[in-house]
Amino acid sequence: MLWENWQKETAPKALDSTATSTKNDISNINAPIIPTINKQAVIQQDAKKADGALVDGAQINVTTDLVHAVIDADGGDIRSLSILHYQDPVDVKRHLHIFEQTSNHTYVAQSGLVGTNLPNHKSIFSFAANNYALAENQNKLVVPMSWVDEETGIQVTKEYIFYRDSYKIDLTYHLTNTGKLSIPLQAYFQLLRDGKIPDGESKMVHTFTGPAIYTEASKFTKLDFHKMDKGDQTYPKTANDGWVAMVQHHFVSAWLPNNGAKREFYAEALGNGLYRAGVILPEGELKPGSSTSFTVPLYAGPQIQKTLTALAPGLDYVVDYGWLTPISGPIFWALQKIHGVVGNWGWSIVILTMFIKLMFFPLSAKSYQSMAQMRGLAPKLQRLKETFGDDRQKLHQAMMDLYKTEKVNPLGGCLPVVVQIPVFISLYWALLGSVEMRQAPFIGWIHDLSAPDPFYVLPIIMGLTMILQTRLNPTPPDPMQAKVMMIMPVAFSIFFFFFPAGLVLYWVVNNILSISQQWFITRKHEAAQAGNAKR
Incomplete structure (x- = not known):
């Protein structure tokens, strides 16, 4: 206990945002992701969001039997996700939040497409309704939002699918190309979080908070916020399997792409105490007159081991017992x-x-x-x-x-x-x-x-x-x-x-x-x- 607390007290402080400016606009949470899979791909820029703050747009409220979610039209992010069966450890009258965007805490799930004239987590989506609720006779709830680029003829529907009695949320992209040019597709899925420990956690009991990446080759790799500040955190960069997560005591969020396709992982400090970890997936080519769809699940909920084991290989490792796991x-x-x-x-x-x-x-x-x-x-x-x-x-x-x-x-x-x-x-x-x-x-x-x-x-x-x-x-x-x-x-x-x-x-x-x-x-x-x- 003394050793763990000494490490936390003597660890390097988070770098100021000016110290990370050498990464140019990649240090900004709204900056482009330039993956090594295709270094020519660039996410379109938006000057009014260059200060790095999350911008609020119109919002969709989604309620199921287990969660209440808030999805923002700005980027189609999940800005809030409360777990209805768990209480906040500080305010017992309030539901526990996994994702949350407040003045004191930032933790959101983001996604987008890589490339010019394609929607990313800065693009504005439109939607037909502001409120969705899972009815008693429903087993799933579909929440669609759309984006269109009239110049290129690209039509995108971003669709969240919530399920009864489940903390898994499927995110599906439907794309149609009515233009004349073929469009190479890459999608990214990331988790943005500050480095604060969850409210109510005892400082006497050391538990891990931070990103984690899993591949079959490298197994479970925890990423330390302080090492990310210094830029010396090592983790697997590419693989044909695996997932990326944000872990905290008792709860986890994780993007869980299907195994088989090549993917690139990334994790970095963005300055101002913010960090992101994500995965980039190639999704082929969208030819003129054609359509395509792909789905990546997101799990955001409690670390129930039998549930995690069933969702993805190695996901149960987020319940971290350290080197004593075999016992x-x-x-x-x-x-x-x-x-x-x-x-x-x-x-x-x-x-x-x-x-x-x-x-x-x-x-x-x-x-x-x-x-x-x-x-x-x-x-x-x-x-x-x-x-x-x-x-x-x-x-x-x-x-x-x-x-x-x-x-x-x-x-x-x-x-x-x-x-x-x-x-x-x-x-x-x-x-x-x-x-x-x-x-x-x-x-x-x-x-x-x-x-x-x-x-x-x-x-x-x-x-x-x-x-x-x-x-x-x-x-x-x-x-x-x-x-x-x-x-x-x-x-x-x-x-x-x-x-x-x-x-x-x-x-x-x-x-x-x-x-x-x-x-x-x-x-x-x-x-x-x-x-x-x-x-």
Whole structure:
């Protein structure tokens, strides 16, 4: 935790927009994209939008059973997308927004065609209605908008298709060429976002926010905003498969083109704290008198793993468990299975923690047996300390001789614990990264396992359990170590005030089970020692 926060505090600040002006107008969010697939292609310019600000046009409001979207006629962008089944973490009366354009936050989905006299994310589209709503008897909702260039005879219909019970939105382009010239087609699909972490996210818990690119060759590549500022972020530039996304805690947006066609990925800092990541797709040639259509899906919603897995290869990687994914994945699978039986995520955490503690009981038993032995040696170690005083060299030598005589390994209590650490850290990340915990109630006052305990009951209980554990452990011979061990429960309790309740619940259950196991083994060892002493 300290390392992650130190990195964030000491990371380079975002470059000012003047520092990125060397990219010419590509640093502007309304600037042309000049892909390497066809360096001669240029998106038409619009001088009145050269300041880099998003321009508001007429808007379309779209409502389905899961989302409410706002599409702007200026560029046909999705400027707002709220998730109706999730609350904003700061204002619970407001729906959570994935896409949003406000004075404090910019996050939109954009698309367009590359080439002269073709519509891009700066072009003005027209539409027939301002409001669309998914009716009860409908399974999909089509929202069309049109653009025409009378000079070249190019007619374009940009069509968003929303589906019932789905966060996937299909974007379809229909093009007709009534002119006399053949038009080479390339389409781009990008996500524009500022570098701010989502509102309500705890600074004590580090989660990734930023772009990500996936290809079969390079797999999942996260892009760091600070590296993008410096222009030294590496990622796959071209591939015949893959997708581009913007990731944040529990939610993701991603353009998901079909595999097979060559594509180019791009990601860059635009200045003023804005970043974009996208993909460019070749769509053949539009000959005179012909028509063509192509579709690219957009997913914008929660990181529900089974949904992501079904949508595109590798999309489930956005639920990022880091290098412990091979362990965290099966742990979350087990958690889901338990939830399918008990129907409550809080009790599922309790039961899963019990199963894991039971599985590691043999290792824990060895650890606690070693601690019990060390606890029994405490009086002898204290006498050695009194005998040798400040002569630390002789004291350490005498302690080593005592360990050999008593056949006690001072590290015996640590090594079994070290083996278990990856599993429990994996469980930590599985709970932290699972959107299923969001707004999931447990008991009484806990209505959201992904939010901190509102009355700090669980962190206080966790602190008390840590104090009990400290008293069960052998007292360190070094006074400074002993003081540190006494301070740790208080420090951890303060940290856990800001942790999600689901994580604190896991630690509380783990501590209670550990105390029970340690107390039982310690008493058993002491009874055996007492029996040997009588003989």
